Amino acid sequence: MKITPIIKALILFPTGVYILLYAFPFPLNHIPFTYELFSKYVMALQEKYILFFGQTILEMESFEKIQMTGSGDTTYDYVRIPALITLSFFIGLVLSLLKYTQSKGSEFYAWMLVYARYFVGLTLISYGVAKFLEGQFPGPTFYSMETRVGDISPMGLAWRFFGYSDTYKIFMGLSEITAGLLLLFRRTSILGALVSIAVCLNIVLVNFSFDVPVKLFSSHLLFFSVLILLPQIKPIFDFFILHRESSLEKIKPHFTQKRPKIIRLLIVIYLAGIIPISMVSSHFQSQKFRTMENKWEGLYTFSEIDSVRPWNKLILEKNLMVLQSENGPREFWAIHEIKDNGILLIKNQEDDSKPHELKIKKSADDQYEVQLRIGDKKVDGVGTRKDKSSYELVKRGFHWINEYPYNR
Incomplete structure (x- = not known):
């Protein structure tokens, strides 16, 4: 069945608008000053x-946006999906019915796939760089090893599973x-x-299987990746399956003209060069606080x-101090400064x-x-000190040869 131009536009426009x-x-969030000048107003409107x-x-009735929870699966995030789908459909419907834009559906959608490529690509690069640094998946800590x-x-x-192995x-x-x-x-x-x-499929499965609150965002990364591949799915299917x-x-x-080609080149250099470098730099700068020597x-x-x-029990690790009993509550403190002669300055979140x-x-x-x-x-207290090397x-460690499985 042949798809008419208007039906094709009704599919491509809403999908592109949703992306x-x-x-x-x-990428305005990576460009200096654009947030204050433009982005924050559009985000507030959305x-x-x-x-x-x-x-x-x-x-x-009681619906509101909870600010800065660290979760991407809040009620607001779930409502955002049907809200954006509805808005995308109506904008796409208008664009599909207008004679001037009706024939532009394929071109608009192609540009939105380019937009999706950079969005997914830079997000994955940011995720990947974080794996090499302290932060997302920390290695075994005293706190984690003392938790049942x-x-x-x-x-x-x-x-804890992912954080154990640097490899x-x-x-x-x-x-x-x-x-x-x-x-x-x-070309790639x-x-x-x-x-x-x-x-992204692996990320999505981990998020759903272990209740990680990034289910919606990771699912969109997977969805956008599928959309990027979809225009070429037929030749791929013919080659690998048939x-x-x-x-x-x-x-x-x-672009074929000189000026648009230069503009495109500058944009690509910024998106594929400067932004990744700035992200890597910001990741490394964040390590100053996380890698305090103690x-x-x-x-x-x-x-x-x-x-x-x-x-x-008292746990000291990098910039963290934890006080706890065997089964009682825990108190978390940030180590502000480490001085000579065993003096540590500490702060808590409630008192700055x-x-x-x-x-x-040491006696x-x-x-x-x-x-x-x-x-x-x-x-005051007198006690013993346990190092990480004491934990099984x-x-x-790693063994090439195991005569018997060591599964405690």
Whole structure:
């Protein structure tokens, strides 16, 4: 059955508009000053529309946007999908019915696939670079190894699993960076889409299987990757499945005149060169806080718990201090500064005023004297120190030969 131009436009325009609405303000969020001058106003307008859609169309009386939760699967994010689909359909319908734009559906959609390529590509590069650094999947920590497996969330279990192996993190990072780089260039975009589909499918399955709250965003990365590949699916199917001779469509330049070609080249240099470099730079800059050297790292265990000191464990690791009892609540503190003679300045999230103080001193019998001063309150304790090498998870390591499985 032959698809009429208007039906084709009714498919391509809404799909292209949805890609644009979902991915915006990319790539403006990578360009200095554009957020304050333009992006924030458009984003605020979109937010008002989504709130209107939820409150009025879906009749969700208490619906609101929760700011900065770290989750991409909030109620607002779910309402955003049908809201954008509805808006995309109406905009696409108008464009399909107008005589001037009706014949432009294929061209508009092709440009939106280019837009999707850069959106998915740069996102995957950012994800991939993070795998090589401290942050997304941290290695075994004192806190994680002192937490019972049964008390770990599904997402926490996945993060600890991935974080254990640097080799596997490097593999994941290289896979994401490779897919992203291939998507940034026309000649490698189809191969990039194939790799991206495999990479994003794995991400989606992990997010759904371990309740990671990035389900909607990762699903869109997979969806956009499929859309990028879809125009070339027939020759790929003919070659790999039917074993027929086939060839991909010839890549034609979008511009032939000199000035548009120069403008395009500058845009490509910025998107495929400057932005990836700036993302890598920002990732490395974020490591300053996460990679603090702390010679006092360890798990300090004290023999008694009382009303003055209701905790018997103290964890020091990089820029983090944790106080906890065997089954009681935990207190988290940030290490602000490490001074000489075992003095650490600490802060908590609720009090950003003058830092509190922790003093550590090693005695002759390998015991550690600890004094914690929080305001005017002082807590003393004497205990032992445990290193990471004491944990089986860390000291077991890798073995080429295993006469018997070591599965404790």
